[in-house]
Amino acid sequence: MTTTAISEIWYTRCPVPTPVGLAAQLGLLDETFRKEGIELKSIIDSPNRDIRQSHFNHTLDWSFRHGGNxxxxxxRSEGRKTRLVGITWTDEFQAITTLPGTGIRTTQDLKGRRFGIARRPEGIVDFMRATALKGLVSALSLEGLSHADVEIVDIALTDSVLDGQEGPSLFGLKRKQVYGEEAAALIRGEVDAIYVKGTAGINVANLIGAIQVAEFGFHPDPNIRINSGSPRVLTVDDLLAEERPDLVARLIETILRASTWAEAHPDETRRFVARESGATEEQVLAANGPDVHKHLGLGLQPELVAAVSHYKDFLRDWGFLASDFDVGTWVDRRPLDLVTIRAAA
Structure with missing residues (x-):
C-alpha cells in the first residue's frame, strides 16, 4: 500500500479548554508532525480570510479541527466530507443572567419577559445563537416552562464572526469580547435577561454587575448541560482520514499524551487553559471548576456520541442545519482503535 506524501497539515481549535490546545501549547503537536516531516499550520491564525473561514466550514483538505460542535x-449537514474521530467533554459555567433592576430573581420570573439573543448575518452558521437558544431551553425546562413562555428578542448584529477578528475596534486584541452586544442591550433596557457561558460569560456578568437567575453548566442531567461546547469534537477531513489514517492515529496519541500530562499537572493546566481562553486563572477556576485538568480527555464512548447526536437533533429542530444526518455514520473509530491496539502492544 502506497502512503500519500504530504508536507503540511492545517489545524484549528477554539479558544476554549481542549486537549488539542494544550498539546499545541506544550509543543507536542509540532513535535509529532515534525518527526513525520510535516509542517503544522494554523487555520485560525492565517492572515488569509478564506483560510480562516475553514475554522467554521471545514473546507480545507488535509486538516483537523477541535472545538465547539x-x-x-x-x-456535515451541508455534505462536507469529514470524520468525527474523538470527543471531549469539559463542563463549563452556563447561566441566565439579568440586572438587579429587572425584578427577575428566578426562572419562573422569566415568564412573559424579554430574552435577548444575538442574531448574526446569514453566511457562517450562527453558533452563538444556537448556544444561547439551547441554554434558554435547558433552563426553562427545569421549571416546566418552554421558549413560548418568554419573548425572544433578536439583538441584530451587522458583522460576522470573521469580521469580529478584524478592525481597529479590537484595540490590538485577537477578537471581540464575547457577549458584549448582549450585555449592552441588557444595560440599555432593550431586553430583560441573557444567556452567558464560560470564562467570557463570567467576565461580562461580573463587569456589568449582573445577577444569576439560573446556572446549569454542571447540572446532573447531561441533556441539560449539552450545548455547543459540551461536548467538543475532533474532526478531520476525508482526505486525511482515508489517505493518511496513520497520521490521524498519531494525532490522537499526541492528544492523549497531553490529557495524561494535564491530570498530573493541575496548576499548570489551569494556567495553560487561561492562556488559551484569553482569561485569568481565577476565571478558569470559576468557569470550569477545580478539576478541569481531569476533563481534557478524548474518546468515542457511546454516551459521548449520544450527546453529539442529541445536540444535532436540537440544531435540526431549530433550523440550523442544511439537512439531517446520522451521527453514527459520521463517527470513524478506526484511528482511536489503532491507538488502543498500539498501546496494548
Missing part, C-alpha cells in the same frame, strides 16, 4: 455539525 455547531460548525462541524453544520458542515
Amino acid at each position: 455547531v460548525p462541524p455539525i453544520r458542515a
Whole structure:
C-alpha cells in the first residue's frame, strides 16, 4: 500500500479548554508532525480570510479541527466530507443572567419577559445563537416552562464572526469580547435577561454587575448541560482520514499524551487553559471548576456520541442545519482503535 506524501497539515481549535490546545501549547503537536516531516499550520491564525473561514466550514483538505460542535455539525449537514474521530467533554459555567433592576430573581420570573439573543448575518452558521437558544431551553425546562413562555428578542448584529477578528475596534486584541452586544442591550433596557457561558460569560456578568437567575453548566442531567461546547469534537477531513489514517492515529496519541500530562499537572493546566481562553486563572477556576485538568480527555464512548447526536437533533429542530444526518455514520473509530491496539502492544 502506497502512503500519500504530504508536507503540511492545517489545524484549528477554539479558544476554549481542549486537549488539542494544550498539546499545541506544550509543543507536542509540532513535535509529532515534525518527526513525520510535516509542517503544522494554523487555520485560525492565517492572515488569509478564506483560510480562516475553514475554522467554521471545514473546507480545507488535509486538516483537523477541535472545538465547539455547531460548525462541524453544520458542515456535515451541508455534505462536507469529514470524520468525527474523538470527543471531549469539559463542563463549563452556563447561566441566565439579568440586572438587579429587572425584578427577575428566578426562572419562573422569566415568564412573559424579554430574552435577548444575538442574531448574526446569514453566511457562517450562527453558533452563538444556537448556544444561547439551547441554554434558554435547558433552563426553562427545569421549571416546566418552554421558549413560548418568554419573548425572544433578536439583538441584530451587522458583522460576522470573521469580521469580529478584524478592525481597529479590537484595540490590538485577537477578537471581540464575547457577549458584549448582549450585555449592552441588557444595560440599555432593550431586553430583560441573557444567556452567558464560560470564562467570557463570567467576565461580562461580573463587569456589568449582573445577577444569576439560573446556572446549569454542571447540572446532573447531561441533556441539560449539552450545548455547543459540551461536548467538543475532533474532526478531520476525508482526505486525511482515508489517505493518511496513520497520521490521524498519531494525532490522537499526541492528544492523549497531553490529557495524561494535564491530570498530573493541575496548576499548570489551569494556567495553560487561561492562556488559551484569553482569561485569568481565577476565571478558569470559576468557569470550569477545580478539576478541569481531569476533563481534557478524548474518546468515542457511546454516551459521548449520544450527546453529539442529541445536540444535532436540537440544531435540526431549530433550523440550523442544511439537512439531517446520522451521527453514527459520521463517527470513524478506526484511528482511536489503532491507538488502543498500539498501546496494548
